[in-house]
Amino acid sequence: MGDDMKTYVVVVIIQAIYTIMFIVSKAALDAGLSPLVFLFYRQTIASLILLPISIVTKWGTAPRLSFIVFIKIFMLALIGIAIGINVLHIGLKLTSETAASAAYNAVPVITFFLAFLMRMETLKIRSSHGIAKAAGVTLCLAGVIVIAFYTGPAIHPLNHHRLFHDSSSQAKVSSKGTWIKGTFLLLFANTTWSLWLVMQGVILKEYPCKILLTTLQCVFSAPQSFVAAIAFERDFSKWKMGFDARLLGVVYCGLCNAGLAWYLQAWCVQKKGPVFVAMSNPLTIVFTIFSALLILGETVHLGSVVGGILTVGGLYCVLWGKNKEHKISNSTNEISKMQNVEQDVVVPIDESVTSNIASQKQ
Template identity: 40%
Template sequence: MGLESYKPYIAMIIVQCIIAGLAFFSRAAMTRGMNPHVFVVYRQALATLVVAPLAFFLESDKSAPLSYVLLCKIFFVSLFGVTLSMNLYTSALKYASATVATATINTAPVITLIMAVSLRMENISMKQWHGIAKVLGSLVGVSGAMVFTFVTGRPLYSSIQKGISEPSTKHSPRGDWIKGSLLMLSVNTTWSLWLIMQGPIVKQYPAKLRLIALQSFFSCIQSAILAVSMERNILAWKLGWNINLVSVVYCVSFWPHPLL
């Protein structure tokens, strides 16, 4: 087997590393005090500025009529599948670690499969090997996510042993851990719903880059309204030359998709 046959596996490893980086940098911004809703606004605004020119130049020859009804569908898909999911995701990172955030992504295919089967968009035959593989793969993915969620060990480094006192917190570390994990589960549920809704939308509007640009734009407006209602302090919107700016740029540069 030559190097050509390994390209799909290498690509998947690179994608997983990028996703891990998304969780790491987003978590770093949250721990530095950045408001999660403001983070989403900046990310979606920058994503729109990046994807919109690409869609204009690369899909200028594609015929994709955009009706008022279809535009409303894209708006609501953006609201429930992108805006809600991303705001829940960044809120979850205030409580859960980047490791938990990355691990619980494994539940998304399982939830998507359950939704697809429930809506009769997909069938599972336990008499065929691929049906058994889907069920076993789902069980393994959920089991791994549950282990990361509920099994915690001792910290590798104890600040108490170094003579540094631990700050008191309102919530216990384990309570925050479970809260963040449950929020991540809700994120994956809304993400799975978004994936299900994407099918009919893509058939009606095959210009994928333009579709991503529209969803990013709608999500930016929706998230801005949510952020303004949740955060009234103008200083929370300030971006400096720090990890907050790096996190926003990284998320858009390496993953300009409107979700994760």
């Protein structure tokens, strides 16, 4: 399997992991676990798993970590994890996993905008690939708007048995004001997530060791999230764990989300850039819809389906545009190399011919 095909397979795996993360996180929060405590537990588990793996695999071979890069990784963990995911958990508790996965699709638009401002992405609107990228971003944004503002008729689940009895019902949202507040928190969380993706792309150029980057972020974010949890969550009943959805959510998110998914994400960012990873986010809402209908036993509305179709259409437009741009860039580089080789070629001249010309002139 070529590197291009591997990146496409990996981003699908990443979004499948995120889909399950939204589902089990919502179940854990509805079971009574505090959002702030939830992040501390999951990051602690991820740190305990990744730290020995990093020591064993990278001991003596890892690149030197400068103080400047150390501070950058610390800030990366603070912005993307300690702040971003804490806000995400609070917004998820106030809304539902379907709303969270729908708002998650705003990440490609925000990431592309940030990467464009930082000159990590180009947008040549007069070219076919530039038009495709612009159209893809527009379709993604249209999909998010449809999901947010258009409900439509209900599509009843094929499975009428709810997997998690306490999760994922919009009826649990106490008021419209609470729902709106949760939606804005989700959008804020996704903005920090976009910035996190872009910053990862920058830091990976200075420190390309992906497993250590992932491990350090988990190690830094664990005490950062503990400070937030101990400062704002004084009800210690919200810290209790049990053999239920709370434990499932913490273990899964610590092992698969913070551990496996973030490493795979760093690998994709290094290979294709942050926008490529962000543009795969629409797959999450599609996976969530199918999970709701076939596994979770939830009702899905037509607006979510239409919005999912639009976002996936936008995904393929941007991927086609980036692939086209990559091919044009490669062909341009090859032509440039051939021209440089031709200029460097020196045609040898026979010395006898040179001496004959000199004697004739004399």
